[in-house]
Amino acid sequence: MHPVSIFWFRRDLRLNDNAALYHALKNSKSVLPVFIFDTEILNDLEDKNDKRVSFIHDTIKSLKIELENLGSSLYVLNSTPIEAFKKLCEEFSEIKAVYTNHDYEPYAIGRDTEVTRFLKEKNISFHSFKDQVIFEKEEIVKPDGSPYIVYTPYSKKWKEKLDDFYLKSYPTEKYFTSLFQTNPFYFPTIEEIGFKKSNYDIADKTPDLAVIKNYHKTRDIPAINGTSKLSVHLRFGTISIRELVKIALVQNEKYLNELIWREFYMQILWHFPHVVNQSFRKEYDLIEWRNNEGEFEKWCDGKTGYPIVDAGMRELNQNGWMHNRVRMIVASFLTKHLLIDWRWGEAYFAKKLLDFELSSNNGSWQWCAGTGCDASPYFRVFNPYIQTEKFDKDRAYIQKWVPEYQDPFAYPEPMVEHSFARKRAIEIYQKALK
Numbered sequence: 001m002h003p004v005s006i007f008w009f010r011r012d013l014r015l016n017d018n019a020a021l022y023h024a025l026k027n028s029k030s031v032l033p034v035f036i037f038d039t040e041i042l043n044d045l046e047d048k049n050d051k052r053v054s055f056i057h058d059t060i061k062s063l064k065i066e067l068e069n070l071g072s073s074l075y076v077l078n079s080t081p082i083e084a085f086k087k088l089c090e091e092f093s094e095i096k097a098v099y100t101n102h103d104y105e106p107y108a109i110g111r112d113t114e115v116t117r118f119l120k121e122k123n124i125s126f127h128s129f130k131d132q133v134i135f136e137k138e139e140i141v142k143p144d145g146s147p148y149i150v151y152t153p154y155s156k157k158w159k160e161k162l163d164d165f166y167l168k169s170y171p172t173e174k175y176f177t178s179l180f181q182t183n184p185f186y187f188p189t190i191e192e193i194g195f196k197k198s199n200y201d202i203a204d205k206t207p208d209l210a211v212i213k214n215y216h217k218t219r220d221i222p223a224i225n226g227t228s229k230l231s232v233h234l235r236f237g238t239i240s241i242r243e244l245v246k247i248a249l250v251q252n253e254k255y256l257n258e259l260i261w262r263e264f265y266m267q268i269l270w271h272f273p274h275v276v277n278q279s280f281r282k283e284y285d286l287i288e289w290r291n292n293e294g295e296f297e298k299w300c301d302g303k304t305g306y307p308i309v310d311a312g313m314r315e316l317n318q319n320g321w322m323h324n325r326v327r328m329i330v331a332s333f334l335t336k337h338l339l340i341d342w343r344w345g346e347a348y349f350a351k352k353l354l355d356f357e358l359s360s361n362n363g364s365w366q367w368c369a370g371t372g373c374d375a376s377p378y379f380r381v382f383n384p385y386i387q388t389e390k391f392d393k394d395r396a397y398i399q400k401w402v403p404e405y406q407d408p409f410a411y412p413e414p415m416v417e418h419s420f421a422r423k424r425a426i427e428i429y430q431k432a433l434k
């Protein structure tokens with residue numbers, strides 16, 4: 001058997017404009033594409049009907065077919081990454097190098113350190129590339145080299161630094177002849193990886209240009225199709241960030257700003273990994289959360305008696321997605337009205353969101369709770385009624401998800417009165433911060 005190089009797919013599930021795949025194909029004669037269903041991650045998912053696993057399974061199957069049309073295939077493993085590489089070393093007598101794209105989450109950094117160490121012992125080199133962001137790590141920092149913790153100056157610097165170099169696509173297709181040629185490999189069923197097939201409803205990965213063009217006018221109205229719904233594709237890399245930024249630059253600056261928020265939170269997580277378990281501002285960890293489990297359950301189930309909150313939670317529970325405006329409302333309600341620790345809400349979203357992304361989820365929860373880097377001030381307590389008046393004036397969104405909201409026999413009373421809850425939240429926050 002000829003020596004091979006491995007290309008390891010992770011959160012970059014596409015063949016086009018893929019940085020590490022391009023470098024692998026360009027530098028090797030025979031590139032074996034690999035995907036690992038990582039049992040370290042999958043074993044922690046309680047719900048065996050997880051929509052994300054079905055989405056990944058389907059996406060991997062399509063990638064495998066694409067590769068088979070090119071005379072290659074995709075080698076799929078179901079184990080820990082270390083066990084997977086041990087198996088690959090047994091199956092392929094000579095592996096020269098492993099190529100992959102950077103992943104900035106704490107678990108991924110530990111995993112890659114362990115894999116690199118293992119490969120080094122076997123004399124196999126490990127090459128990792130920037131792919132899921134335009135700018136990473138220390139690329140956008142203050143003049144003194146420290147990270148930005150406020151979005152506006154970060155985004156200003158981001159825009160100043162951007163040029164054609166950072167947006168250039170990686171033309172992988174020029175080198176597809178370097179793919180390892182083989183008969184199709186085995187593909188495990190979803191049951192074999194311990195899950196059940198689950199239905200999901202995910203927008204197409206082709207950006208809707210009309211939506212992006214009008215984004216600044218429509219983005220805050222949850223009842224209409226006014227946002228791009230590309231978050232899941234960005235999360236799993238089924239679209240390229242470079243392609244999307246090129247579109248945003250032509251179509252809509254407000255949309256570009258949202259893509260920059262994504263990178264802002266990624267670099268916050270990279271520079272300040274303590275945010276995974278603690279408040280960005282440590283003094284906020286002194287807040288005396290009420291953490292009432294019964295109230296938390298009502299919030300999760302969409303039975304708070306606040307129609308806009310309940311509509312959002314029901315959308316999340318049913319579709320694994322929630323409109324951004326409503327995510328802010330429900331997060332503010334949980335942390336301020338109910339004084340429940342933002343980590344509880346963050347964990348619930350992590351379980352349910354198809355687009356769950358540690359950096360954005362953590363950053364946004366801390367923003368809403370007021371504990372984060374560039375956060376909403378603690379005394380800003382969203383009034384769900386005013387939010388409804390502004391963003392769901394004719395109640396179309398509420399009507400869709402909470403059709404019984406006007407029926408006093410079917411719909412509960414508000415679980416807590418707004419003015420009372422607002423005053424209580426401000427007092428508890430003030431007590432912690434004095």
Ligand SMILES: Cc1cc2nc3c(=O)[nH]c(=O)nc-3n(C[C@H](O)[C@H](O)[C@H](O)COP(=O)(O)OP(=O)(O)OC[C@H]3O[C@@H](n4cnc5c(N)ncnc54)[C@H](O)[C@@H]3O)c2cc1C
Nearest residue numbers: 227228229230231258262324327328355356357360361364
């Ligand atoms: C409490 C809370 C939790 C969140 N958790 C996540 C999460 O786990 N994963 C996630 O991708 N987004 C998260 N967001 C951000 C935002 O709500 C979603 O990215 C957005 O709703 C996805 O829908 P879209 O693709 O139509 O977004 P669009 O409005 O079309 O925006 C385009 C893209 O920009 C990025 N983006 C938009 N808003 C934000 C933001 N505030 N922060 C970071 N990136 C943003 C996303 O990648 C999004 O796909 C969260 C927001 C809140 C308030």
